[in-house]
Amino acid sequence: MMHAIILPVVLPAMLAPLIGFVMRHDITLARTASVAGTVVSFAIAIGLAQLAAGGETHIYRLGDWPAPFGIVLVLDRLSALMVLLTSTLALIVLIHAIATGWDARGRHFHALFQFQLMGICGAFLTGDVFNLFVFFEVLLIASYGLMIHSGGRERMRAGLQYVVMNLAGSTLFLFALGTLYGATGTLNIADLAARIPEIPAEEAALVRVAAMLLMIVFAVKAALFPVQFWLPATYANAPAPVAALFAIMTKVGAYAILRVHTISFGPGIGSTEDLASTWLFPAAIVTIAVGAFGVIGARRLMSLIAFSVVGSMGTLLVAVAAFSPGATTAALYYMVHSTFAAACLFLIGDLVVTRRRGDTLSAVPATVENGLLAALFFAAAIGMAGMPPLSGFLGKLLVLDALRDPGLIGWAWTAILVGSLLTIVGFARAGSVLFWKSTEATLSADATEDAPAARATALELAPAMAGLAMLAGLAIFAGPVATYLEAASAQLYDRAGYMSAVLGPAEAEG
Amino acid sequence: MEILIASTVGVLTAGGVYLILRLRSFPVILGIALLSYAVNVFLFASGRLAIDQSPILAKYGEASYTDPLPQALVLTAIVISFGMTAVLVMIGLAAYLEAGHDRIDIVEGEDDAGDAQS
Numbered sequence: 001m002m003h004a005i006i007l008p009v010v011l012p013a014m015l016a017p018l019i020g021f022v023m024r025h026d027i028t029l030a031r032t033a034s035v036a037g038t039v040v041s042f043a044i045a046i047g048l049a050q051l052a053a054g055g056e057t058h059i060y061r062l063g064d065w066p067a068p069f070g071i072v073l074v075l076d077r078l079s080a081l082m083v084l085l086t087s088t089l090a091l092i093v094l095i096h097a098i099a100t101g102w103d104a105r106g107r108h109f110h111a112l113f114q115f116q117l118m119g120i121c122g123a124f125l126t127g128d129v130f131n132l133f134v135f136f137e138v139l140l141i142a143s144y145g146l147m148i149h150s151g152g153r154e155r156m157r158a159g160l161q162y163v164v165m166n167l168a169g170s171t172l173f174l175f176a177l178g179t180l181y182g183a184t185g186t187l188n189i190a191d192l193a194a195r196i197p198e199i200p201a202e203e204a205a206l207v208r209v210a211a212m213l214l215m216i217v218f219a220v221k222a223a224l225f226p227v228q229f230w231l232p233a234t235y236a237n238a239p240a241p242v243a244a245l246f247a248i249m250t251k252v253g254a255y256a257i258l259r260v261h262t263i264s265f266g267p268g269i270g271s272t273e274d275l276a277s278t279w280l281f282p283a284a285i286v287t288i289a290v291g292a293f294g295v296i297g298a299r300r301l302m303s304l305i306a307f308s309v310v311g312s313m314g315t316l317l318v319a320v321a322a323f324s325p326g327a328t329t330a331a332l333y334y335m336v337h338s339t340f341a342a343a344c345l346f347l348i349g350d351l352v353v354t355r356r357r358g359d360t361l362s363a364v365p366a367t368v369e370n371g372l373l374a375a376l377f378f379a380a381a382i383g384m385a386g387m388p389p390l391s392g393f394l395g396k397l398l399v400l401d402a403l404r405d406p407g408l409i410g411w412a413w414t415a416i417l418v419g420s421l422l423t424i425v426g427f428a429r430a431g432s433v434l435f436w437k438s439t440e441a442t443l444s445a446d447a448t449e450d451a452p453a454a455r456a457t458a459l460e461l462a463p464a465m466a467g468l469a470m471l472a473g474l475a476i477f478a479g480p481v482a483t484y485l486e487a488a489s490a491q492l493y494d495r496a497g498y499m500s501a502v503l504g505p506a507e508a509e510g
Numbered sequence: 511m512e513i514l515i516a517s518t519v520g521v522l523t524a525g526g527v528y529l530i531l532r533l534r535s536f537p538v539i540l541g542i543a544l545l546s547y548a549v550n551v552f553l554f555a556s557g558r559l560a561i562d563q564s565p566i567l568a569k570y571g572e573a574s575y576t577d578p579l580p581q582a583l584v585l586t587a588i589v590i591s592f593g594m595t596a597v598l599v600m601i602g603l604a605a606y607l608e609a610g611h612d613r614i615d616i617v618e619g620e621d622d623a624g625d626a627q628s
Contacts (some may be wrong), residue, residue: 130583137590144597146606156605160535160614163598167542168530170594174549174587181580182556 001050002354003372005060007044008083008121011037012114020111031098034110038091041117045084052080053484057491057501057510059127067502068191074127074502077488078332082124082255085336088246089343090117095345096463097241100354105239107148112149115142116245123252128178129187129214129264129504131183132256133173136221140166143249146242147234165230169220176213183207190502192264193495196272204271211265211272216281218260221253223313225286232294235306238351243302247342249418250313251335258320259329261362263495267323280321281408285415287314292419299382301352301359304430305345308384311419312338318412328489330398337395341383344467348376351456351464352434361430363437372456373458374435376464381427383471386420391474396420398482515555522548533615535602542598546591553584 015037023030052075060073094113096102103109119139126132144166148159181187183206196207216227223231231250235243257276265272291311298304316338319331352373353359379390386392391507396416403412404460474481491497522525522544529541564577606612 130586132589134586137594141594141597144601148601151604151608153608156601156608157614160601163601164530164538164542164614167594167598168545169546170590171526171542171549174546174553177583178549178553178556178580181553181583182558192558 002058002060002075004047004051005046005058005073006062007126008041008048008087009073009118009125011041011044011283012118012121016111016114017117019114024108024111027104030110031103032218034113035094035098037114038087038094038117039123041115042084042087042091045080045087049080049084052077053487054231055491057489057498063289065178067504068188070184071131072127072190072502073125074186074189074498075125076498077484077491078255078258079124081332081336081484081488082251083121084121085251085339086117086124089245089248089339091341092463092466093347093469094239095459095466096244096350098237099457099459099463100241100350102150102239102241102350108145109149112142112145112246112383115139116146117473118142120248120252124255126149127189129189129192129260130177132174132260133170133177136173136252138171139249139252140170143242143246146245147238148249149239149242153240155237162230162234165220168228171222172213173217176210176217179206179213183210183264188495188502189260190499193269193499196264197269199271201271206267208272208275211261211275212279213275215257218253218256219283221250222257222317223250223253223287223310224280224317225283225290225314226281228287228290228310228313231310232303232306235309235346236300236302239410240302240346240353241327244343244346244350247309247339247346249310251316251339254313254316254331254335256319258331262323262328262492263498266495267493268495277321277323280317281411284314284317284321285411287311287317288415288419290314292426295423296429298426298430299361301349301361301430301434302346304361304426305342305349308345308423308427309338309342311423312342312384315396315399315416315419318416319402322403322405322408324402325489325493327399327402327487328492329482329486330395330402332485332488333391333398333474333478334395336481337383337391337471340467340470340474341380341390341392344380344464344471345377345384347372347464347467348380351460352377355456356434361433363433370435372461374431376461376468377431377435379468380464380471381431385424385427387424389475390443390471391478392471393474394478409410511559511561515551519548519552520557522551533613535606535612537597538614539595539602541570543591543595546587546595550584550587550591553580553587556580558600 019030019033023033058075062071112153116139119135121141122135123132126135144163147162148155185191186192186195220227261276267273288311291307291314294307295304298307316331316334319327383390383392386396400413526541526545529537552586557580560576563574563576
């Protein structure tokens, strides 16, 4: 048993209270500890990814209790990938938050940040649905704090909406878990996979209800139509580095759908296999449309980026909804890409907005370093919209290629291609208003006030550039990455392998 | 017994949903509290209803017992919902003090109209 598997959860869990209680009066100390912790988490995540690349499904039994009775953490290629993605993103976002001073504009940023990482990594690693609920709550309660970090009227109001929405979602999650436990008597993902096929199809109504409720809960997290409406207000009003970190939170929802609805309710289980794909596919198509129209109609830069996140989640979930190994490979590639693309856009948006008055998309005097920021915005927008040469193009190409099924191709291709076109138009318009249609600089009193928000330092630019470099790297090394992801999705669809790894070989056969 | 538990869950849920739809922060907080009570009772019942049974198997193989797992689940859920309600109250209070009103359904642009009334 590898104790390293639980480290991505335990390390931030130990570090966060330490930062919160001991280092709260010394921002330098808190920053040092937070960066050190995140770097160590990153190193651990690389180690875990190498471990998982071997192809074996590693199990960590908490308290060494055997599987259906105790809680297990499961490390396979998919969860290792997600943990690595989380810690890479966390490092980029953390450096941005420190360089721009966002972390000093309120209290306890670093403690909440570490708790957030704990929740996200835990949600990716756990092999138990109730434990998934607990980690969801951990990441949500940290995200409430981060969302309203540094306060302000708009932010508090958007924060309240976000909290109410997610508390209602959590209650629904508990209803789903209660139904599932009442119907099957277990909440372990592998054990569910073993028990649900034993229930005759005509008696499986409760299981179908539970599967559908879980789908709705995960859809709330993944910002899927019709429960996507919380996302634009939340992301647009959150502090920019937090919004960049939240780019991984929507992926937690997508991951949970992939994990639970593949292994427990997935293909091969008569009573529930058609549920997810039947409802997920049309909802994802509408989500793409909502995102695209939102990008066109947005009047603020941050809302524009937030709607592009909604659109990218739609594209991702269209690929997920096919529930086949090939489409899942494409979905995973697009998931990694869209996480970095969204984060990059938020970070660059932050750099732009702090140099302008407000983030409305209107012409104002040209700001310092207009050209450099315009170039960065251009690159990140290309990534998000899915134009060559960055990885968005390859990601969308893979998704389109995977959806060749005659029943799907019409809707999926139309939605993704038209959605991409609208996104490109929206970003092009926003970019030209922001950077090209600048009015003549007038030497009024305002001009002197702007002096402090001057040139971006190298440290401020580095995280956004690192994010863009990840997109470029993802495009250049698309071959090796796709090979790994193909293995990951093959492992995900190997339900018997997962069950025998978690429950032991004898249980899986029965 | 079943009727009592089922109607309790139903009434609490209905009340909770109604209060959440009021879209003012105090009713919404109460509504979420009611919903979490409903879900706690529901979770408790998901291990089947049993009266006067011990939550562990008796030593000499007496077969009937009440399922201990939902009790553990419900305890976790109670602790989490309690903490979440406290956070929600604080955020609701802060939003009320910042904005001067406690509506939570305001969209962008309606802000000034709300101020004029208050």
